[in-house]
Amino acid sequence: MEFEEIQKRIKTLIEGPVQAIPEETMAKIRKEIEKKCPTSKELFKEMKTCIPGGYEHQLVINDPFALTISRTLGSKMWDVDSNQYIDWLSSAGAIILGHNYPPLREKIIQVLQDVDPAVYYTNEYELKAAKLIKEYVPSIELFKFFQSGTEADMAAIRLARVYTKKKKIIKIGGGYHGWSDQLTYDIHVPFSGDLEAHGIPSWCFKDIIAVPPNDLDAMEAQFKQFEKKKGVAAVIVEPLGPESGNIPVAPDFNKGVQELCEKYGALFIFDEVVTGFRMDLGGAQKYFGVKPDLTTFGKLLTHGHPSTGGLGGRADIMSYLASGVEAGQEKVLATGTLLGNPLTAAATYWTLQFIKNENAIEKASKMGDKLTAALNELFETHGFPYFAYNFKSVVQYKTYAAINMDIRIPGNIEKALYRNECVNRIATALLGQGIITKRGASAFTTLAHTKEDLEKFIQAFDTVLKMIPH
Numbered sequence: 001m002e003f004e005e006i007q008k009r010i011k012t013l014i015e016g017p018v019q020a021i022p023e024e025t026m027a028k029i030r031k032e033i034e035k036k037c038p039t040s041k042e043l044f045k046e047m048k049t050c051i052p053g054g055y056e057h058q059l060v061i062n063d064p065f066a067l068t069i070s071r072t073l074g075s076k077m078w079d080v081d082s083n084q085y086i087d088w089l090s091s092a093g094a095i096i097l098g099h100n101y102p103p104l105r106e107k108i109i110q111v112l113q114d115v116d117p118a119v120y121y122t123n124e125y126e127l128k129a130a131k132l133i134k135e136y137v138p139s140i141e142l143f144k145f146f147q148s149g150t151e152a153d154m155a156a157i158r159l160a161r162v163y164t165k166k167k168k169i170i171k172i173g174g175g176y177h178g179w180s181d182q183l184t185y186d187i188h189v190p191f192s193g194d195l196e197a198h199g200i201p202s203w204c205f206k207d208i209i210a211v212p213p214n215d216l217d218a219m220e221a222q223f224k225q226f227e228k229k230k231g232v233a234a235v236i237v238e239p240l241g242p243e244s245g246n247i248p249v250a251p252d253f254n255k256g257v258q259e260l261c262e263k264y265g266a267l268f269i270f271d272e273v274v275t276g277f278r279m280d281l282g283g284a285q286k287y288f289g290v291k292p293d294l295t296t297f298g299k300l301l302t303h304g305h306p307s308t309g310g311l312g313g314r315a316d317i318m319s320y321l322a323s324g325v326e327a328g329q330e331k332v333l334a335t336g337t338l339l340g341n342p343l344t345a346a347a348t349y350w351t352l353q354f355i356k357n358e359n360a361i362e363k364a365s366k367m368g369d370k371l372t373a374a375l376n377e378l379f380e381t382h383g384f385p386y387f388a389y390n391f392k393s394v395v396q397y398k399t400y401a402a403i404n405m406d407i408r409i410p411g412n413i414e415k416a417l418y419r420n421e422c423v424n425r426i427a428t429a430l431l432g433q434g435i436i437t438k439r440g441a442s443a444f445t446t447l448a449h450t451k452e453d454l455e456k457f458i459q460a461f462d463t464v465l466k467m468i469p470h
Ligand SMILES: Cc1ncc(COP(=O)(O)O)c(C=O)c1O
Pocket: 092, 147, 148, 149, 150, 151, 153, 176, 177, 178, 179, 238, 271, 272, 273, 274, 298, 299, 308, 309
C-alpha cells in the first residue's frame, strides 16, 4: 500500500467512531483462557512474587495473565499446559528462520561443546561474523558487538558527539531506540516528551531534540537553530518509521535525512535493530538506497541468542571505540564483560549464513505480502475501515490507530488510551484462539510460517471481528 493511501486511511480511522469487543465477551474469553491454561495461571501468580509484574517484556499479552512457554519450533510455541500457538510476534522480530531453527541449534551446540561464553579474549567467530557483516553491509568498515540494541544506540550517539565535537542529537518523535536515559525521550507516541521518563533527570534530555515523523522542514529548522550553538552531532532514525513503521516512513524521508546530515556536518545513524538482515542482507539501508555513517543492530543479528547488539560504520568514526587505546588518546568508553563472546559471535555468523542460504528474507517477505493481502480482504468483507500494510516481513495492521493520534489535542490522550485498550482486547481475543501477535497490532513473518498458519490467523481474526459491534 502506498504511503499516501496509508495516511488517508489512518485519518479515516482516527476520525471515525470506535467500539471495543464488549466486556461480557472479554469475560468469556478470559474464562476460556483460564480453563485452557491452568498451569500458566498458577505460575503467573508465583512469578509475581519473584519478578516485578510477573513477566519481563513489554510486548507480552498480559490479559488475563502472561503465558509460560515451554517449547518452541518453527512458527509454533507451546505453553506449559501443552497448548499450541502460532507465533507472529517472532520474539519481537528477533527471528526470521523460525523458532529453534534446527541447523542453527546444531551449530550453537557444537560451539558450546568446545568453548563457553565466558572467554573474554577474542575468538575466531568474532572475525568471521564481522567479515560477513562488512561484506553484506557496504557502509560498515568496522564493527563492534554490544549486548543489546539499547547499548548499541547509546554507544552510537556517544561516538557521534566525540567525532563531531557537537552536542545535539535529533530523533524522530515516537521512535524507539531502547531505554537508555537520553533516548527514552519522546518514545512510542510523538509529542509524548518525557511521559515515560520517570526516574530520569530532565537534564538528560537537554541535548535531545524530537522532531515530528516525516517532517524534513522541522528537522532542518533544528539544524539551523543549533548550527552555531553546540550544533547537531547526529540524527538517529528507525528506517521504517517510529515503532518499526507503525508510523510509516515517507518514501524519500531517509534520503532527505541523509542529505540534511551531509549539509550540516552531522552523522546519520540508522537504527537497524529491527530491520537489519530482515529487509535485506544489506539492511534497510540497501532497501532505501542510503548510506548511513553508523548502523546499529540487535535482535536478528544473533537470531535472538544472547547477547544481541552491534554497531558498525565508517572506520574513522568507529576507531574511537578501540579498546586499550594509549593514555592521552581520545576514546569512547563502551564495553562489557560479554561483548562478542563465542556464543554471540557464532550465532551471528551462522545466522547470517542461514538467512542467505535459505533465501529467508524473500520467503518471509512473500508471507508478509500474503498476510497483508488476506487481512485487507477480511477487513473489507466485514466492512471495517481497518487495514494492513507491510514493509516486507514487517506487517502492520491498523484497527484503532491509537499511536497515530495527535496527543497535543486536548482529550486525545484519554481517547488514545481507550483505543489502546480496544487493541489489547483484540490481542487477547486472538490469543484465546492460539494466535500470538505483537499486541494486536503487528506481525513479523518468518521462513517458518506456512499457508495453514496464515489461514488460521485469518480464521481467528474473522471470529474476532464478529465480536466487535459496528
Ligand atoms: C528500533 C529499535 N532500536 C533499539 C531497540 C532496543 O533493543 P534491545 O531491546 O535489544 O535493547 C529496539 C527494541 O525493540 C528497537 O526496536
